[in-house]
Amino acid sequence: MSIRRKKRLKAIVPTASFADIAFLLNIFFMVTSNFIKEGHIELKQPGSPEIEALKESQISVALDKEGELWLQGRPCPVGVLEEGVKVLIAELGDKTVMLKIDREVRQEKYGPVFLALSRAGAELALVGQKEKE
Amino acid sequence: MLLSKTRAFFEPDVTSFADIAFLLIFFFILTTTFILPAGSKLDIPAASADPEKAEDKQLTVTLAGEDIHYGPEGEKVTLEELRRSLFGRNFRAKPPDKRIVIVNAKPDVPYELYFDVVMAIHHADGVLALLEEEEKAKK
Numbered sequence: 001m002s003i004r005r006k007k008r009l010k011a012i013v014p015t016a017s018f019a020d021i022a023f024l025l026n027i028f029f030m031v032t033s034n035f036i037k038e039g040h041i042e043l044k045q046p047g048s049p050e051i052e053a054l055k056e057s058q059i060s061v062a063l064d065k066e067g068e069l070w071l072q073g074r075p076c077p078v079g080v081l082e083e084g085v086k087v088l089i090a091e092l093g094d095k096t097v098m099l100k101i102d103r104e105v106r107q108e109k110y111g112p113v114f115l116a117l118s119r120a121g122a123e124l125a126l127v128g129q130k131e132k133e
Numbered sequence: 134m135l136l137s138k139t140r141a142f143f144e145p146d147v148t149s150f151a152d153i154a155f156l157l158i159f160f161f162i163l164t165t166t167f168i169l170p171a172g173s174k175l176d177i178p179a180a181s182a183d184p185e186k187a188e189d190k191q192l193t194v195t196l197a198g199e200d201i202h203y204g205p206e207g208e209k210v211t212l213e214e215l216r217r218s219l220f221g222r223n224f225r226a227k228p229p230d231k232r233i234v235i236v237n238a239k240p241d242v243p244y245e246l247y248f249d250v251v252m253a254i255h256h257a258d259g260v261l262a263l264l265e266e267e268e269k270a271k272k
Contacts, residue, residue, distance in 0.1 A: 019147060022154030029161030046248040050256040054170045098170065101244045107196075108240035110247070114263055118177045127172040128248060 037073035038062050043102035047131035054125050057096040059088045061117065065102040067109040078112050085120040097122040173255050177263060191262070192222075194250055196238040201250065212249055219257035234259040 043064045061081070062070040069076050071084050089095055097117055101110050117124060194215065195202040203210045203218065210218070224232040234254045238247055254261050 015151065019150040019154055022151050022158060026154055026157045026161065029158065029165060033161055033165050046245040048249055048252040050252040051171050051173050054172045054174065056170055096174065098172075101248075103243065103245035103248070105244045106240060107238040107242040107244075107247065110244050111238065111240070111263075114177070118263055124175045124177060125170075125172050126175060126248060126251065127170050128252075130171050 038070065038100070041070055041073070041100075043100060044104070045100065045127060045129045046103040047129040049131050051126075051128050051130055054098075054127070055096075057098045057125055058092050058094050059085065059096065059122070060098040060100070061085070061113065062100040063102060063105055063110055063113055065104055067105055069113065078116060081113065082116040082120045085117060085122055089120065089122065095121065095123045096125050098125050098127055100127045173252060175251065175255060175261055177261055191233050191235055192259075193235045193237055194254070196236065196242040196246060196250060198239070198241055199243075199246060201246070212253065215250065216253045216257070219253055219259055222257065222259070224258040224260075229260060232258060232260045233262045235262045235264060237264050 037060060041062050041064050043062060060072055061076075062073075064070070069078055069081065071081060072088070076084055085097060099113070099117065101113070114124075193203075193207075195207060201210050201212060201215055202208065203215055219234070236247070236250060236254070251261055
């Protein structure tokens with residue numbers, strides 16, 4: 001007795017458009033990505049129940065737990081902070097400065113930073129963590 | 134009669150394009166942050182306040198160590214009491230020059246406390262003002 005074998009259809013997955021989709025996704029990520037400039041700076045942000053979401057600004061100042069000051073992710077002495085921020089404000093046309101300070105840093109370190117930024121005419125966006133009331 | 138030469142059809146090998154593209158995607162997925170920063174935007178008036186007008190006529194919060202001093206006599210208050218007192222001032226109904234609150238922090242004040250006080254002032258619609266070092270020395 002002869003057994004008739006059914007003809008099986010070969011399943012083919014069309015992969016020609018995979019590269020196009022992948023490149024479109026790439027372009028999306030490239031356009032929307034914002035690279036972290038300050039990943040190397042160690043600081044613990046203070047928390048408060050009264051804070052809300054902020055729009056990320058292009059100018060960023062950070063003061064780490066050792067009291068070291070960083071402007072745009074690069075070390076910056078407090079003496080030149082005012083001038084540096086003034087230049088960035090003029091270049092970028094944005095007065096908002098994201099200010100990240102470690103919660104344990106003392107006033108003798110952050111006081112001059114606030115004064116320098118105030119003198120530079122910056123609008124401060126104090127960065128912290130939202131805490132429950 | 135001309136005989137047309139059979140040209141070899143040139144087709145670039147694109148099979149690895151998708152792999153490269155997906156590798157790039159993984160890179161972007163891993164390095165992208167979707168977390169928006171949280172905080173508060175403050176407009177601090179010019180730092181050089183007139184010492185004549187300063188602390189005597191305007192509200193002052195003095196911070197020393199972990200303590201908050203507030204009021205005409207500079208009584209020690211808790212953060213919650215300060216919040217309530219600032220809300221009671223109804224800054225929203227006042228012109229900007231009457232909303233100014235000076236924060237005078239001593240050198241040993243941790244940023245965590247300063248941040249809490251600044252947020253309380255901001256939340257109550259007050260305007261934060263800073264004291265210059267020379268003015269501080271006079272006080």
